[in-house]
Amino acid sequence: MKKVSIFWFRRDLRLDDNHGLYEALNACEAVLPLFIFDKNILDKLSNKEDARVEFILDQINSLHELLEKKGSSLLIRYGTPIEIFTGLLNSYDVESVYTNRDYEPYANERDERIEKLLNSKEISLHTFKDQLIMEPGEILNGSGEFYKVFTPFSRVWLEKFKASKAESYSDFQWKNLFQTKPLPQITLADMGFKPSEIKIPSKRLDENLVKTYDETRNFPAIDGTSRLGIHLRFGTISIRKVALEAASLNKTFLNELIWREFYMMILAYHPQVVDKAFKPAYDRIPWRNNETEFKAWCEGKTGYPIVDAGMREINATGYMHNRVRMVVASFLTKHLLIDWRWGEAYFAERLLDYELASNNGGWQWAAGTGTDSQPYFRIFNPTSQQEKFDKNWKYIKKWIPEINSDNYLKPIVDHKFARQRALDTYKSALDQ
Numbered sequence: 001m002k003k004v005s006i007f008w009f010r011r012d013l014r015l016d017d018n019h020g021l022y023e024a025l026n027a028c029e030a031v032l033p034l035f036i037f038d039k040n041i042l043d044k045l046s047n048k049e050d051a052r053v054e055f056i057l058d059q060i061n062s063l064h065e066l067l068e069k070k071g072s073s074l075l076i077r078y079g080t081p082i083e084i085f086t087g088l089l090n091s092y093d094v095e096s097v098y099t100n101r102d103y104e105p106y107a108n109e110r111d112e113r114i115e116k117l118l119n120s121k122e123i124s125l126h127t128f129k130d131q132l133i134m135e136p137g138e139i140l141n142g143s144g145e146f147y148k149v150f151t152p153f154s155r156v157w158l159e160k161f162k163a164s165k166a167e168s169y170s171d172f173q174w175k176n177l178f179q180t181k182p183l184p185q186i187t188l189a190d191m192g193f194k195p196s197e198i199k200i201p202s203k204r205l206d207e208n209l210v211k212t213y214d215e216t217r218n219f220p221a222i223d224g225t226s227r228l229g230i231h232l233r234f235g236t237i238s239i240r241k242v243a244l245e246a247a248s249l250n251k252t253f254l255n256e257l258i259w260r261e262f263y264m265m266i267l268a269y270h271p272q273v274v275d276k277a278f279k280p281a282y283d284r285i286p287w288r289n290n291e292t293e294f295k296a297w298c299e300g301k302t303g304y305p306i307v308d309a310g311m312r313e314i315n316a317t318g319y320m321h322n323r324v325r326m327v328v329a330s331f332l333t334k335h336l337l338i339d340w341r342w343g344e345a346y347f348a349e350r351l352l353d354y355e356l357a358s359n360n361g362g363w364q365w366a367a368g369t370g371t372d373s374q375p376y377f378r379i380f381n382p383t384s385q386q387e388k389f390d391k392n393w394k395y396i397k398k399w400i401p402e403i404n405s406d407n408y409l410k411p412i413v414d415h416k417f418a419r420q421r422a423l424d425t426y427k428s429a430l431d432q
Helices: 019-027 051-069 081-091 105-120 150-163 207-211 229-234 239-249 251-269 280-284 291-299 305-317 322-335 340-350 356-367 382-389 394-399 415-430
Strands: 003-009 031-038 075-079 093-100 124-128
Touching (some): 003 019, 019 031, 019 124, 031 051, 051 229, 075 081, 081 105, 093 105, 105 124, 150 251, 239 251, 251 356, 280 415, 291 305, 291 322, 291 340, 305 340, 305 382, 305 394, 322 382, 322 415
Parallel strands (some): 003 093, 031 075, 093 124
């Protein structure tokens, strides 16, 4: 049996500028590409028409076709990673495994189990940085600790980025792909899923959009954001190429990429933020958690137009404008005093660009519970936010056609009352 090395695709669904794949093909003579549809993740998805699963399958099929043109194929498996690897070690004479690093708690636990299995068979595991420019551990303060505030983190990040040599991994030794007959593919139905009607945004980075990003990004009626989130999440585009282009075109756009890496670093060093407040004192807040009001928020029926428009947008498209995300999150946690974890879980289920670190960081920022968060006493006024960022009601009218009729709902809660209630609740909890 011929010795093979496995390259395991995860959050890097592309051939172009793929660090781990580059290293595998340059170091090994027979590289077998692998992708695992992970049952540990998929079984938790309650929506069986989840557009993200269909998107991943489409990307996998594209990779499959590209690899077949090079005389190889993509080995696609559905199951738990430990079961899949156990089977592969019985079917192939595996010499080594290459992959790109992931930083989420489940990914760390999964990779530790796989490494333990490989080590028991004296098989080496090689991991590489690919989904981040600066991974956890690269940006530390003078005491060697991770930054808990964004501004100094971003300053050091930019200094290192400017001083670093632009890396690109594109000179692949394709001849070192494992030559195999086409391998069987997997369908959505095989995994218990169905096609979705939600459309996936393009992965093309619009240069003109990036140039004006700082001027247009806060106005939801304008197509002023890149919508690249899902492509960064699953690595269908190279973060290195996006960051280099952003650096040359718009500092504000680049700053959003730095926020992504800041939250990834927070999650890596402080994984308890998944279900606990970054600031422990904030776990004392007695959330009201009114289920009827939460349902109204989910369905876009709060009587606050910009909140309702945002919720209807995410329900219909799997996307919500960034400014509106802050408004709806503030409204849920401050006006309704509903636990940020409820909103975070709803976004995790609905957002095409859902990424644990950024989603968690954004929600804790809005609730005032996180690192570098909005102070609890700053409470967005949904009406003034609408007047400032959608003064002509263009965004509102798109998502709430009944806005100027008697069919539109009265506000679920009075703003002045809700604001004071939130202030009193937070202050009481934190003064304990």
